Amino acid sequence: MRLDNMLLAEGVSGPEKGGGSAAAAAAAAAAGGSPGADGGIEHSDYRAKLAQIRQIYHSELEKYEQACSEFTNHVMNLLREQSRTRPISPKEIERMVAIIHRKFSSIQMQLKQSTCEAVMILRSRFLDARRKRRNFNKQATEVLNEYFYSHLSNPYPSEEAKEELAKKCAITVSQVSNWFGNKRIRYKKNIGKFQEEANLYAVKTAVDAASVSAQASQANSPATPNSGSSGSYSLSHAGDAAAAAYLGLHPSNLNGAGEAVLNIAPSLQPQVDTLHRATHLTAGYEELTTTSLYVPRRLDPSNSWQDNTHPSSVTSPPGPPGSVHSDTSN
DNA sequence: TTTCATGATTTCCC
DNA sequence: GGGAAATCATGAAA
Numbered sequence: 408m409r410l411d412n413m414l415l416a417e418g419v420s421g422p423e424k425g426g427g428s429a430a431a432a433a434a435a436a437a438a439g440g441s442p443g444a445d446g447g448i449e450h451s452d453y454r455a456k457l458a459q460i461r462q463i464y465h466s467e468l469e470k471y472e473q474a475c476s477e478f479t480n481h482v483m484n485l486l487r488e489q490s491r492t493r494p495i496s497p498k499e500i501e502r503m504v505a506i507i508h509r510k511f512s513s514i515q516m517q518l519k520q521s522t523c524e525a526v527m528i529l530r531s532r533f534l535d536a537r538r539k540r541r542n543f544n545k546q547a548t549e550v551l552n553e554y555f556y557s558h559l560s561n562p563y564p565s566e567e568a569k570e571e572l573a574k575k576c577a578i579t580v581s582q583v584s585n586w587f588g589n590k591r592i593r594y595k596k597n598i599g600k601f602q603e604e605a606n607l608y609a610v611k612t613a614v615d616a617a618s619v620s621a622q623a624s625q626a627n628s629p630a631t632p633n634s635g636s637s638g639s640y641s642l643s644h645a646g647d648a649a650a651a652a653y654l655g656l657h658p659s660n661l662n663g664a665g666e667a668v669l670n671i672a673p674s675l676q677p678q679v680d681t682l683h684r685a686t687h688l689t690a691g692y693e694e695l696t697t698t699s700l701y702v703p704r705r706l707d708p709s710n711s712w713q714d715n716t717h718p719s720s721v722t723s724p725p726g727p728p729g730s731v732h733s734d735t736s737n
Numbered sequence: 738t739t740t741c742a743t744g745a746t747t748t749c750c751c
Numbered sequence: 752g753g754g755a756a757a758t759c760a761t762g763a764a765a
Binding site: 540541542563584587588591592595596 | 754755762763
Binding site: 540542581582585586593 | 742743744745746
């Protein structure tokens with residue numbers, strides 16, 4: 408029965424017209440593929456092969472049915488001949504016919520099974536998601552990378568976070584899981600290769616967060632420049648020039664020693680703190696090799712991330728409220 | 738054509 | 752069931 412349903416769904420059995428294309432479309436949808444230019448070619452190829460399978464199936468089925476009726480007739484004739492020498496009840500004839508039909512239906516079952524197998528092979532060959540692999544678009548990759556590098560100490564998004572990322576990237580939750588699985592492994596295997604990318608996203612995240620916070624603090628407390636020392640931040644290294652540039656520092660914010668003095672709202676402090684460290688990395692400081700922001704300090708000696716039991720969310724990264732990402736705080 | 742990057746799958750482990 | 756690791760298969764750049 409299940410075989411019948413499958414063959415019907417695949418358009419092998421049932422009405423001839425359009426069955427294959429419907430199945431192809433359904434299979435393509437199941438594989439998550441979108442009908443593109445090459446997809447059209449492949450689908451027509453798929454339909455052609457499916458039609459071939461369908462034709463073979465029907466001709467074989469017809470042959471079996473013909474053979475079945477021929478054999479039944481043959482047996483009936485034999486029984487009729489035998490009835491001249493011994494009495495044969497109609498029940499006995501019925502029983503014999505039933506046996507023959509059972510035998511042939513089991514053969515038909517085998518035919519259906521092998522047809523199903525052929526269809527499955529065809530489907531996997533033409534419509535498998537693996538074969539249909541497409542790189543995610545740039546924006547999706549950026550969103551995923553931003554999340555990954557801003558949660559580097561615990562790059563295990565919760566289900567909700569995965570769903571949100573999936574929505575943002577227009578991909579499925581399982582694709583998000585795959586991406587993080589691949590990313591974690593590949594990052595761990597080749598940290599050096601990803602260092603530059605990590606730094607890039609560190610700065611990007613910090614700048615984004617800083618600008619958001621700046622807007623927020625401007626909206627909340629419009630005029631609080633130079634209001635005491637608690638909110639000031641001194642950038643005292645060469646790398647801080649970059650930080651100053653990123654933050655749009657005016658020359659008037661440089662002190663006598665050439666240091667950049669940022670007067671910032673307390674809410675902005677963690678972001679600037681992050682940026683401060685990030686720019687040290689990009690400036691090639693000695694710290695790069697010792698206390699580098701994205702050297703996975705949270706990787707334990709067995710090379711696995713510590714504390715991966717608490718997946719983080721998209722909206723509320725780990726760490727104290729207001730921090731850009733927990734990885735940056737030592 | 739070759740090589741590298743990357744998304745997906747499979748297998749194993751906890 | 753989720754994650755790590757290995758592997759496969761494909762896309763894209765060289």
